[in-house]
Amino acid sequence: MSFSSPGFTLAGAGIYEPARVVTSDQLDSAHGRAPGTSARLGIETRRYASGEETSSFMAAEAARSAAADAGWELGQVDALIGACGVMEQPIPGTSPLVQRRLGLGESGIPALDVNATCLSFLPALDHAIAGMALKGWRRVLIFAADIASAALDHDDPEASAIFGDGAAAVALEAGGPSRILASRLETYGDHSDLCRLEAGGTRLRPNEDLPDFLARSRFRMEGIALFKVTARRFPPFMARLFAEAGLGPDDIGTIIPHQASAPALAHLARALGGDPKRIVDTFATLGNRIASSLPHALTMARREQRLTPGSNSLLVGSSAGVSLGGMIVRW
């Protein structure tokens, strides 16, 4: 199933990085761990959001930056699509809160959220392109903001030290030379317990069983099992994605991955071969910023002028679910 993509333009992109930088040494010290415990995971620093730096605040800052990069007035936007891994609050979704922060709260501009945890940006991009093809949208802002630090269990360094907070946004315009050549999401729900945050929805209720609720209000990740489940499915997944695009690994100019972990990025480099400089890697300084990682890496690639006309980029990653996701874009 190939993707019948209309032409579009990546008109702008922007990020928001929380002010507070936390080094791996600081983190180890704060949680009584031996020096080097966190750095061994391949991460030197990450950003943590303050109380004022909510998901919607960070998303709005990134969205403003993307719109400015595109030269848009915010009121010209036809749709605002949220692609956060975790919402700011259950009701309403994050996108109406971002719309309000952007000063568009009386505009009527449609605001909705799309979720596939860390890979949310990919179906959000599908949705934006579809809106251009089917609904006549001309300008769409997609944002992702995540605050991993809200729910980390620092007793488990491998499921906490690798995460950071942040936001990113892209401004997409209908028409232009860029096309999605392939877009693929594969979900393997049998492994949904390997990466989970259970408290905060309809199932666990603080007013019914508070101790249980609190016990499950920390993010849990079985890192090694998750890596195995993902790595085993990765080669056939990539073969199907490349077949959809009619391309091979060597046809990719820039690889824009979800910044899952140092081993995940190393595995990607090995699996795809070629020049490892093709890979956008911000893990060491920013860590895994959940769903904001992918649009953040895309923004970096754009700023470094790596998205040259006619070249191909691969957006790729895995997420809780477990899902594997990838998109091949010709610019």
Added chain:
Amino acid sequence: MSFSSPGFTLAGAGIYEPARVVTSDQLDSAHGRAPGTSARLGIETRRYASGEETSSFMAAEAARSAAADAGWELGQVDALIGACGVMEQPIPGTSPLVQRRLGLGESGIPALDVNATCLSFLPALDHAIAGMALKGWRRVLIFAADIASAALDHDDPEASAIFGDGAAAVALEAGGPSRILASRLETYGDHSDLCRLEAGGTRLRPNEDLPDFLARSRFRMEGIALFKVTARRFPPFMARLFAEAGLGPDDIGTIIPHQASAPALAHLARALGGDPKRIVDTFATLGNRIASSLPHALTMARREQRLTPGSNSLLVGSSAGVSLGGMIVRW
């Protein structure tokens, strides 16, 4: 902006209703209210989910029913789209959990969630149709399950007694005579506080300020203000929706509304005129089931054989956000 809809078929639809029926008298009695307090809101009964009837359980039951109605094997599905108002848990989304319950957890079938609170079904339907047009999807299951009873404040009858729990799902097939003539969502984020559930995302944290978290873990609704905000925007919204479709109110055979409240349904009947029997109204016995209301009402219309070939249906409602949403479908 009209909707360039590919042809599709509503191949099946299904619902799940929790076993436990709670009458308005029982509810008043349980919460020390004068008899008739809840019934005065136009609702006689509603269903409440038990602990086993989780969002993913109910959604899977509804999805099985929709697939059976369509004559599909579940493994034939190309995508599973969640359209719940509130997720079962923050990570992963509800759709991978439903995929697992459907026995598809090793299938790789893409599972993702779309959210616009009570109107989630509308952008989810957009996404499904877009997947058919752009990605070659042949068969898509959309489900919505919601458990309002998880977070109600019974001290506020108007923000609690009108809600119930439930799930619904539809099975959509690419190709066929049905088309979306118009699809519209308008969001007014300045009013996002009028209808809110704050605890359960990245902003409020049980491990930082538990009393505040607990105080905000109940659903809040300013019913009268919400009604005013929505009612004022409804006529121009409907005018834009009808203009998109090139139709008028008299061209609609069946009106399939979100079951927001008795006054909201009465307002809809007045605003659209014509025979009030056109409106699918399950409010008195089931209440407002958040995002499952719309696909539930659609399922009822299908079972009553009201979706006759060539006739037009209007799906319509409002949601937290505040959003107004509508879709006109020709069957």
